[in-house]
Amino acid sequence: MNETISAIKSRRSVRRYKADPVKKDELDAIVEAGLYAPSAINQQSWHFTVIRNKEVIDRLSLGVKGLLHTHSDEHVRGFAKMDKYHVFYDAPVVVLVSLDQKALVPMSDCSAAIQNMLLAAESLGIGSCWVGMTSVYFTDESHNADFGIPEGFQPRYAVCLGYPDAPKGKAPKRREGTVNYID
C-alpha cells in the first residue's frame, strides 16, 4: 500500500482538537492541495475563507446552532438542543468553502477540493472534519460580507483543521453491495 492509499484509508473525521494553531507552512500546503482539485471545464468554482480567529469561529458556531432547527434532517436538528455542542469541535482553524453559483457543478468541484484538503491534512498528521450544516447560516447573502465572500459565491461547507487530541478510531463499517462489475 503506498502513502496515498494509506492516507485515504486511515483518514477519519476528528472531533477533538488541541488548541495549538496549525503551523503556517502546513496550512498553506493543505489550502494549496484544495486548489489543485479537478473541476468541470476547469472552472475552479471554489472560494476558501481560512479562519484562524477563535472568536470568529465561536461566533459562527453559535450562528449556525441558532439556525439548525431549520435543517431538513431530523438528526441534524437534534444538535441545536445540545448545549455543549460546538459546530467546529473547537478546532483552531476553520476553512469556509464557498461555491460559485454560476458554475456548472460547483458542489462537485468544491467536494473534490475538500477531499484533497482532508487527505493533505492526513498526510501531515493534522486532523480534519468536513461540516455540512454550515449551509443553514448562509441561505441568503446577509452574512457574506462578514467573511469576505466574493460576489456570486455562497458559503456552504466548512473544514475543521487542527492537531488531534484523541487516538484515531476505526473506520465505520463500509456498506455492502455498493459495487457491481460489468465485464
Added chain:
Amino acid sequence: MNNEVLKVIESRRSVRAYSPEGLTDGEVEAVVRAGLYAPSAANQQSWHLTVIRTKEIIDRLSDDIKQTLRNSPEKHNQTYGNTPDFHVFYNAPVVILVSGQEGNMLPMADCSAAIQNMLLAAESLGIGSCWTAFTLMHFADTTKNAAFGIPHTHKPMFAVAFGRSAKEKGIAPKRREGTVNYL
C-alpha cells in the same frame, strides 16, 4: 512542505489519451476501495459504483451519450455530440459509473469525495483518469439503471475513465487568483 501524498495531489491531471492495455484486477480493486473510504454526510455512504471493463459496452455508452449531447439545446454540448472521433471516455479500458442514493443528505458531495479518492489512488499507481459529468444529462432519471445493474434507489451521476496514459503529462492549468482570503 512536501510529501508523497501532496505530490500525488498536485501532479494529477485529467488524461484524455489512453493505451489500450487494461488494468489488472488488483489495480481496479485498489481504486474502487479508495472510493469506498471517502467521508460522507452522516456516514450515509451514498455511492454505488459500477465498474465496466468491456470495450463494446464502453463504446456503446459513449455513442448513447453523444446522442444525448446532439439533442442538447446547448451548442457546446452539440459540438461534442457531432464530433465523429470524440469518445466520451477517450477509449479508456475501464469506466466506473458513480451513482448517488436519492433522498440522502448530500449524495453529490459524497460521490464527488469518493471520485476524488479514486483519482488520487489511480494517480499514485501511475494510472490516468478523467472525470466526466455528461452523465448527469444522459442519466436524467433512473430508467437506464437496470441495464447497468444499478439499484433503482440510486441516480447515476458521474463517470470516470481509468487507464494508462498514452501521453506525456501536461502542466496544470493556471490556478484562478483571489480564491483564498484569511480571517
